Amino acid sequence: MNSRQEISELLASLLTDMFEVPPHSITPEARLYEDLDVDSIDAVDLIVELRGITGKQIDPDEFKTVRTVDDVVNAVARVVGIE
Amino acid sequence: MGARQDGFYWRVAATGTSFALFGLGGLVLGYVIFPVVSLLAPDRDTAVRRCRGLIHHSFRLFIGFMKGAGVLTWDVQGAAELRTPGQLVVANHPTLIDIVFLISMIPDATCIVKSDLYRNPFTRGPVRLAGYVANDSPEQLLRDGAAAIDSGTTLVVFPEGSRSVGSDLLTFRRGAAYLWLAARCPLRLVTITASPPTLAKGEKWYQIPHRRPHFHLAVRQWQAAEQAQPPAGSSARDVTREWQQYFHHEISA
Numbered sequence: 001m002n003s004r005q006e007i008s009e010l011l012a013s014l015l016t017d018m019f020e021v022p023p024h025s026i027t028p029e030a031r032l033y034e035d036l037d038v039d040s041i042d043a044v045d046l047i048v049e050l051r052g053i054t055g056k057q058i059d060p061d062e063f064k065t066v067r068t069v070d071d072v073v074n075a076v077a078r079v080v081g082i083e
Numbered sequence: 084m085g086a087r088q089d090g091f092y093w094r095v096a097a098t099g100t101s102f103a104l105f106g107l108g109g110l111v112l113g114y115v116i117f118p119v120v121s122l123l124a125p126d127r128d129t130a131v132r133r134c135r136g137l138i139h140h141s142f143r144l145f146i147g148f149m150k151g152a153g154v155l156t157w158d159v160q161g162a163a164e165l166r167t168p169g170q171l172v173v174a175n176h177p178t179l180i181d182i183v184f185l186i187s188m189i190p191d192a193t194c195i196v197k198s199d200l201y202r203n204p205f206t207r208g209p210v211r212l213a214g215y216v217a218n219d220s221p222e223q224l225l226r227d228g229a230a231a232i233d234s235g236t237t238l239v240v241f242p243e244g245s246r247s248v249g250s251d252l253l254t255f256r257r258g259a260a261y262l263w264l265a266a267r268c269p270l271r272l273v274t275i276t277a278s279p280p281t282l283a284k285g286e287k288w289y290q291i292p293h294r295r296p297h298f299h300l301a302v303r304q305w306q307a308a309e310q311a312q313p314p315a316g317s318s319a320r321d322v323t324r325e326w327q328q329y330f331h332h333e334i335s336a
Contacts, residue, residue: 041221
């Protein structure tokens, strides 16, 4: 995983596979809870999955502040060391 | 609606007495009896189990009192199935006293409480001594819920999250399904109906129905569809959807 583009694609496929989010609704500005019906308990699952893929520890507390798809991409980019 | 029947004014008075008794019982149990039980118990697990046992018996007495006083009647289909230890009990939530009925039939039951109850000085003591699960953070809720089931306690969850509004169900939240998929424990679905409806959300205690209400609880075992582990997120959605359809069908039957 070495670009934001790859992270975005990975996240989109996870959201679709794990939470039945329709692919067309996944935009950078889409809000997880309000727009995509991904709630806090889903987010726990998402963190576990991302941890498995990236091999990096993602702080659940940091995840509490994410609101949009783009926020998640940023959070993942930070832990894997891409700015 | 019809005319006021079944000793209407007697039932208003008996309902008020029941509320008072419940509040008083809660104070005495939570602030006198539980602390003593906890002091006398050899360890915290034993203390928690004893306190839950006391709640179970108090609730039995309480629903017995309400029946005796003519507030309501009830019947249960499959009550024995609720006594299996270490299972998940998922129920719909039409009235204020659903949890009272369920805990009165489950010897060692825990439930999920608003984390506010852990912060309120009046409720903090009892909920802590009974070891009820706080809904603070999702990670903690899943962890504590699964730990309770592992230890042989039965966890009661209302996926509606709050009492139903009107005659239909609220949209089920998915936490209970996540828990079940993680714990892989026996599961019972309990359909609760009150007829005529009573103690619904937004009703005052004295707004009682014109006829004496009857509570019906139907317990059903739910089989896990053994599937090749799809991602937890999508199967939690499937499971939640199946439950919601089941309850919807049951309450509209």
